[in-house]
Amino acid sequence: xDAELPFVPEKNAPGVTQYRTQLxxxxxxxxxxxxPHEQIIKMLGETGNTFHVLILKTTLTVPYTSVFxxxxxxxxxxxxEQELRNTMRKHKAHPKASASR
Numbered sequence: 001x002d003a004e005l006p007f008v009p010e011k012n013a014p015g016v017t018q019y020r021t022q023l024x025x026x027x028x029x030x031x032x033x034x035x036p037h038e039q040i041i042k043m044l045g046e047t048g049n050t051f052h053v054l055i056l057k058t059t060l061t062v063p064y065t066s067v068f069x070x071x072x073x074x075x076x077x078x079x080x081e082q083e084l085r086n087t088m089r090k091h092k093a094h095p096k097a098s099a100s101r
Contacts, residue, residue, distance in 0.1 A: 004063075
């Protein structure tokens with residue numbers, strides 16, 4: 001989510017307060033990471049070099065109301081990924097011990 005959103009004043013962007021309230025209600029159980037808008041756009045460009053990116057636009061004209069969803073695969077949990085990365089780090093630190101297995 002745009003890091004700028006909490007700071008956009010209602011007087012400059014009518015409707016932003018209602019939008020923030022609705023968005024908070026919809027995302028209440030999801031982890032939310034706020035990042036400056038320009039950094040998000042840069043990440044989208046980099047991601048688009050490797051993956052297909054789907055962008056849905058609306059007619060809403062309130063600034064800094066972009067929401068970006070990153071979907072992970074359902075067959076591989078975050079904990080499984082972390083375990084894999086830890087094993088790889090250990091292997092890199094002790095390659096001979098792992099190679100004899």
